[in-house]
Amino acid sequence: MREMTVEQATDMMLHVCDAIIGQKQYLAEVDSRIGDGDHGAGMAGGMEKAKAALEAKRPFPDINTIFRTMGMEMIGSMGGASGVIFGSMFMGGACDVPSAQILDSDILAKMMRASLDAVKHRGKAQLGDKTMVDALEPAVLALERQACAELEESLKAAALAAEEGVEKTKDYVAKFGRAKFLGERTLGYEDAGAVSVRVIFQTMKEYAEVQ
Amino acid sequence: MKKIINEDTSKAVDEMLSGMLAAYGRYYERIGNCNAYRYKNFRREKVTLVIGGGSGHEPLFGGFVGKGLADAVACGNVFASPNPNLIFETAKSVNQGKGILFLYGNYEGDNLNFDMAGELCEFENIQTATVRVWDDCTSAPKERETDRRGIAGNVFIIKTAGAACDEGLPLKEVVRIAEKARDNVRSAGLAVSSGSLPGNEKPTFELGEDEIEFGVGIHGEPGVERSKMQPAHALVEKMYEQLKKELQLTKKDEVAVLVNGLGATPLFELNIVYHELNKLLKEDGVAVYDAEVKTYCTSMEMGGFSISIYKLDEELKKYYSAECFSPFYARGVID
Numbered sequence: 001m002r003e004m005t006v007e008q009a010t011d012m013m014l015h016v017c018d019a020i021i022g023q024k025q026y027l028a029e030v031d032s033r034i035g036d037g038d039h040g041a042g043m044a045g046g047m048e049k050a051k052a053a054l055e056a057k058r059p060f061p062d063i064n065t066i067f068r069t070m071g072m073e074m075i076g077s078m079g080g081a082s083g084v085i086f087g088s089m090f091m092g093g094a095c096d097v098p099s100a101q102i103l104d105s106d107i108l109a110k111m112m113r114a115s116l117d118a119v120k121h122r123g124k125a126q127l128g129d130k131t132m133v134d135a136l137e138p139a140v141l142a143l144e145r146q147a148c149a150e151l152e153e154s155l156k157a158a159a160l161a162a163e164e165g166v167e168k169t170k171d172y173v174a175k176f177g178r179a180k181f182l183g184e185r186t187l188g189y190e191d192a193g194a195v196s197v198r199v200i201f202q203t204m205k206e207y208a209e210v211q
Numbered sequence: 212m213k214k215i216i217n218e219d220t221s222k223a224v225d226e227m228l229s230g231m232l233a234a235y236g237r238y239y240e241r242i243g244n245c246n247a248y249r250y251k252n253f254r255r256e257k258v259t260l261v262i263g264g265g266s267g268h269e270p271l272f273g274g275f276v277g278k279g280l281a282d283a284v285a286c287g288n289v290f291a292s293p294n295p296n297l298i299f300e301t302a303k304s305v306n307q308g309k310g311i312l313f314l315y316g317n318y319e320g321d322n323l324n325f326d327m328a329g330e331l332c333e334f335e336n337i338q339t340a341t342v343r344v345w346d347d348c349t350s351a352p353k354e355r356e357t358d359r360r361g362i363a364g365n366v367f368i369i370k371t372a373g374a375a376c377d378e379g380l381p382l383k384e385v386v387r388i389a390e391k392a393r394d395n396v397r398s399a400g401l402a403v404s405s406g407s408l409p410g411n412e413k414p415t416f417e418l419g420e421d422e423i424e425f426g427v428g429i430h431g432e433p434g435v436e437r438s439k440m441q442p443a444h445a446l447v448e449k450m451y452e453q454l455k456k457e458l459q460l461t462k463k464d465e466v467a468v469l470v471n472g473l474g475a476t477p478l479f480e481l482n483i484v485y486h487e488l489n490k491l492l493k494e495d496g497v498a499v500y501d502a503e504v505k506t507y508c509t510s511m512e513m514g515g516f517s518i519s520i521y522k523l524d525e526e527l528k529k530y531y532s533a534e535c536f537s538p539f540y541a542r543g544v545i546d
Contacts, residue, residue, distance in 0.1 A: 028411050036430035037408055037415045038265075038290045045221055045288065075327075079265070080291030081320035084327060122323060177319050178432045180358065181350050185433065 001211045002150045003104035010058050010066055012207040017051035017070075019203040020044060020196065027199075031192035034179040039082060039192040046078035046086065063103045067111065068094035081177060082193060085123050085132065092118025105154035109143035112158075116140045129175035130186060132193030135165035139201050152208040159205040162198045169194045212407045212414065220410035224266045224288055231273070235538050238277060246293070247301040249283035250276050250537075258376045258385045259283070259305040260312050262369060263298060264321055265290040267408070268429060270539040271365055271508045272315075277537025280373040281314070289408050289511075290430045292320035298328035302337060310338040310382030314372055314389060316361025317343040340382050342389040344368050346398040346519060348457045349426030349435050362429050363471035363508035364396040367521040367531070370542060374530035392527060397457045399450045400517030401434070402427035406474055406510045425449070429473070429510040443480070447487035447518070454520050455495070462496035467521040467531060472506035475514040481505070484516055500528065507540070 004012065020027075021044045028040030050070040060066050071090030075083055093111035096118070100107045116136055125131040142161035146154035167190070174186040177193075216223050228246055232239055239248045246266075253259065262272045263285035273284040285293035285301040292315075293301075302311050313329065315321045322343065329339045345356060346364025371392035375385045402424050405414035415431030418424060423446070426434030460466070470485045472478070485504045492499055500523055508517070523531060534543040 025412060028408075029413070032411075032413065032415055032431075034433070036290050036428075036432060037411055038288070038430070041220075041408065041410055042288065042291050048221070076294055076296045078291065079287040079294040079297070079320065079324060081318075081323055083291070083294050083320075084323040123319075178360075178428060178430055181360070181428060181432050 001152050001208055003102045004151060005102060006060050006063055006066070007058070008211065009063050009103045010054055010060060012204055013066055013070060014051060014054055015207050016200050016203045017047040017054070019199050020047040021051070023199055027192055027196060030190060030195050034174065034182055034186045034189045035192060036178050038080060039196070042078050042080050042082050043086070043196055046074040046083060049073040049077040063100040063107065064094040064097065067091070081123070085119055085193070086196070088118040088122045089115045089136070103151065105143065105149050105151050106147045108151065108154065109140070109147045112140045112143050123176065125176050128172050130169050130172035130179065130191045131176050132191065132197045134169045134172065134191065135162040135194035135197035138162065138165040139197065155201065155205040155208045159198070159201040162201040166190050166194045166198045212412065214407070214409055216409050223409045224286060227266065228286060238538060242283065242301055242304045245297050245300050246286045247284060247297055248273065248276065249301070249305050250278065252278065253282040253305045254307065254376055256307055256309065257379050258309045258312060258382050259307055260314060260369070260373055260376050261285070261298070261302050261305065262314050263287065263293045263301065263325070264315050265292055265430070267511050268509050274507070274537055274539030275366065275369045277535065277540070279377055279533060279535025280537055280540070281369055292318065292324045295324050295327035295331060298325055299331040302328065302332055302339065303335070306337050310340065312372060312376070312382065312385055312389065313339055313341045314369060315343065316365060317345040317357070317359060318361070338382065340386045342368070342372070342386060342393060344393055346393070346396045347400070347428070348397045348453060349399045350428065353457070360428055360432070362398050362400060363469055363517045364398045364519040364521070366469060366507050366540070367396050367467060367519065368392045370535060371527060371530045373535060374533035377533065388526070388530060392521070392530070395458070395522040395527065396519060397454050398517050398519040399453050400427060400473065400515060401425045401446060401450070402473060402513055402515035403440070404475060404514035405431055406513035408511065423515070427513075427515065429508060431510060431513065443483045444487045447484055448491065450518050451488060451491045454518060458520060458522050460495065460497050460520070460522065463498065465498045465500045465523045465528070466492070467501040467523060468492070468499055468503070469507070469519040470504045471508050471517045471519065473513040473515040473517065474506065474509035475512045476516055478504065478506070481516055484518070488518060501531070
């Protein structure tokens with residue numbers, strides 16, 4: 001598909017909510033290996049709120065409001081570092097880009113670039129610090145490279161880049177979050193936040209493919 | 212995991228607080244429908260003290276709301292910091308226009324959320340200041356002190372900061388005293404078994420029957436060293452040596468000491484820990500001004516303990532010995 005309507009984008013993000021909720025135990029397990037195991041419950045809880053808000057408030061006036069609604073629900077309910085970071089990811093993209101009536105590769109790339117900036121501003125993490133940035137940044141770069149392609153293509157590239165980013169987190173020593181106390185012992189394990197980013201892009205890609 | 216909770220685990224924190232506030236409603240009132248509450252007789256016309264953090268460490272943090280202690284607490288989900296709106300509402304509910312001190316453990320999540328709450332307060336012209344507690348000296352080397360985690364040492368720092376607020380000091384001065392307390396408290400802990408989160412199917416980490424882990428965090432963050440189980444005196448000696456070095460304890464120093472259970476370890480064993488610790492302190496000629504052996508800072512049902520040592524001078528002693536009371540903690544009331 002080339003682009004999405006606001007309604008389609010709402011459906012896509014509802015799928016994202018369901019996907020994260022469905023991966024709750026898995027995310028908890030990934031997090032338990034080097035963190036404290038709360039990432040699954042935190043993300044699933046935030047996505048439950050986001051889902052409820054999307055369902056209650058649709059139809060939305062523009063694409064931005066979908067993301068802003070999700071971000072606000074996540075910041076306002078989750079707590080933890082992931083609440084602010086993932087909330088900022090959705091809010092940043094929505095607030096710093098002009099109102100969009102359709103979602104195409106170009107708009108998505110611009111939004112996700114703004115998201116990445118917001119996340120880095122808040123969390124101060126850089127590529128290689130073993131955080132969600134390691135999946136988000138390559139996904140954003142992939143989106144930017146595919147800004148003229150069909151949405152389905154750019155999402156495919158972003159999902160692949162996010163997945164590769166997750167794999168790379170195994171080679172990084174954690175610099176943030178509770179995993180940082182482990183130092184070198186974090187080698188060989190993937191970062192739970194990066195896995196969540198992978199699930200988000202993977203689900204968006206799958207939705208675009210089916211449409 | 213066997214836990215005495217209800218089917219919908221997402222309501223566990225809310226139900227825990229409802230029970231606690233129903234039982235201790237004489238002292239506390241909930242802030243709106245939030246997972247937050249304040250001491251009914253919170254400070255008026257003074258700097259107020261707001262604490263908070265993830266749930267699952269009971270009686271921290273909320274048990275340290277009370278007379279001479281914190282004015283209000285924001286309670287996050289299990290092991291997750293409260294969100295910015297929740298902290299903001301908590302702060303607003305005890306705002307006296309004299310400034311608010313945010314005092315909490317040094318974790319990325321808490322730092323991000325309290326900072327955002329501070330920004331929300333700023334929009335409404337509520338002045339805030341922040342002191343982060345980083346007493347766990349096993350969690351990072353001294354050169355990276357600001358990477359260290361906050362654990363049971365929170366108790367001493369909340370106590371001291373509360374007494375400074377009671378004095379009616381300006382915010383800047385309360386911050387100075389809270390930081391001074393923070394810089395004189397060090398802790399170290401070890402686990403003999405893992406805790407688990409409500410709703411998670413597995414414990415946070417695995418430890419063999421005969422294994423212990425030194426330096427485990429209160430969210431189950433793996434520690435610095437895994438070893439075979441040893442007798443109490445050997446465990447205590449190892450921890451004491453590290454704390455002594457950190458605080459540069461010498462003869463005639465005066466300290467307050469807390470032996471803290473992590474959740475599943477009985478008072479029986481904690482007293483044996485103090486028996487050993489007391490001997491070591493005596494040998495070194497360190498004077499114990501006050502000692503406490505209790506379970507204050509837990510990690511759900513984690514087994515193990517931590518030792519916190521608070522090096523006192525005359526100023527800190529004054530604040531430490533001031534009266535305070537909550538249903539979970541009291542000092543200086545009866546001599």
